[in-house]
Amino acid sequence: MSSISKPHDALFKRSLQHKQIMVDWLVHHLPKETLALIDTATLVMTPNEYVPKWPDTLYSDIVYSCKIGGKPGYIYLAAEHQSSDDEMMAFRILCYVVELMNNHLKQGHKKLPIVLPLVLYHGEKSPYPYSTKIWDCFENPELAKAIALKPFQLIDLTVMSDEEINQHGLASVMEILFKHYRQRQSPFSWLGALLSKGKMTTIYTQVSPDYFKDVLRYFIEICGKANETGTDELDKALALWVQSVPEQAQEDIMTFAQQLEKRGEERGKQQGMQQGMQQGMQQGMQQGMQQGRQERNVEIAKQLLASNVDRSVIKMSTGLSDEELDMLLH
Template identity: 40%
Template sequence: MSKSALSQHDSLFKKFLGDIPIAQDFLEAHLPLHLRERCDFSTLAMESGSVIEDDLRTQCSDMIYSVQTNSGKGYIYTVVEHQSRPEKLMAFRLLRYSVAAMQRHIEQGNNTLPVVIPVLFYHGTTSPYPYTTQWFDCFADPELAESVYRQAFPLVDITTIPDEEILMHRRVALLQLVQKHIRTRDML
């Protein structure tokens, strides 16, 4: 697709979805029911800026909306895919955009993460969209990835492990003991 056509698609997308009542209709039509039920669409507002990396701006356009939910402020994030072919790792890219929106939220002085709902708006020539939008499917081992990322990350809190247990950790025991007692003045 030519740069001119991409620019026209981008302008059309932003013109329509920049209108809050149209964006509200779009989201009410396309978000899953369990997400729609949590959103107060009367609070839908456009957020400024973009979370798409500079090198992808010629291929994509994004719109970010804030909306009050039953658990606070959330973001609805949409991406228009301007490529003529689908992207196999689009789910990962959507995750990256979501994390970027969360980071921006934190940088604005907030101390909790908002829920960001990424929405892929696809209009390519291949139909239907042939790839998953489940980011776990981007891994070679989706089951392993899900087992890691759907639970708390492993924590090694050396302050709670008794020294006797640390001594059984073989080659790493010395490092752990030093780190555990590093603030002890008379360690030696």
Template identity: 40%
Template structure:
């Protein structure tokens, strides 16, 4: 059962005041940093519905979300009150989480760009002044390293532009990179030489090899998958047993599919012959009843030549 949180007096009075647009406008006009206030059109301030605070935190935090226009487009101002007697060391991180939640909702509403979200912390605890940093990077053990990670573009591994010769030097990840680089670009049989080189190293478990070959067979393309696996097995002694097992299963599957296809074609032909025979019998009965040939052909869909066969 969902736990119901009882609003505190702090929460109630804050929401009562900040839910009024004019009050919120004064609050932001006074407390927003000058650089941010300069890009915000506070005359477009609008109270947004919904809350991004998790249920287990609602007894401790009160969130008010306003949207407004900025020079760059739509922006969000996000106000959070902290009314505990003990300040929250991780409050800056919580503000970041709430900001990202607001961004996510913005995207879900059909927008293509992230909005600017400005989190503002309103504090009135017993300890003063507020003792913790409101920079979320200070929540990390090494803020300088966190800044290096989160203030620049994230690392990108784009295998589509890495040369094959370089991928071959990538040790235990090389097989995955090589296969995924080329899975859409060419017949997987053209990868044979590169795969043989990679399988000369004792880098991969049998399960990893099975996984990557299953991926090749499902997502890749080749005229002769069984032959491809057998050629790979012939030149990869370390993995020959695993590869031959896969090749044998492919051969067996091919035989089963061939038999099944034959049976299916036989049943289909039988059904077609049965329907044709029944149609001819109906046409024969209609002709014997004195129905003219044109009407019989329209009714049964038979051609004149087929009606001639009935007469003989």
């Protein structure tokens, strides 16, 4: 008998691929309240193409799909055969569970599945020397438990007033621009909140003139276009900018406005050329069609004249005049 390659992996997978053994394993190792939520009749071993490919080979992996709480879910089974234990086991299992969830979404599902991980350990050290809790993978477990892996912090600008946003220091400039960029009624009515408290001067002198230009560019190119503002309204808005910044920054505003105006003129020329080309093509097509119809009518008239058809019938059929018919006879 030849030796078995990776004998632990082989026995683990061959054992738990049998549904009866799998059910017995779950019955004796899962908490009763968890087991009660699993519909063991729906247990199906997941095909390999649906199982994420992990970046290492430390674990033997088996995935069963099943109904958990009446919804699609998975039971992820792993075995640790190594003599050297993995202190980051809880984190790695978490990565595998998240990847399995992601793979579930890629199959077209709209919601995340519940994934229950079970790890079989039979290493040299006994008992297993490391924690199964993700918090213990952090440098400061208590701090991590208090603030990590919580619901993400949402900053919803759509429900904040400008007055509230204006209390956020220099960050309020970005936030006010983001909040109002698509506002189509009363364009730039919010500009006072943006330019108040000398924030633009502070940004120019203490943060960076380049960042000031980034803000200005966003205001003109994004807010101006989204608000469908006219040139006059944009000019008035830029005038307020000029009044709220130091002299050097005023020069930057004027330079930027001139560049924008030139780009607008060039864009207008290009649009004019395109419109001219389109009109020319349309006129050419119309002329060509008219000429084609005229030539066709002339050929029909020649044939009818040769057949001694009455001239009134020929004129009605082709639209040609007596003078044009006379020319065809010469």
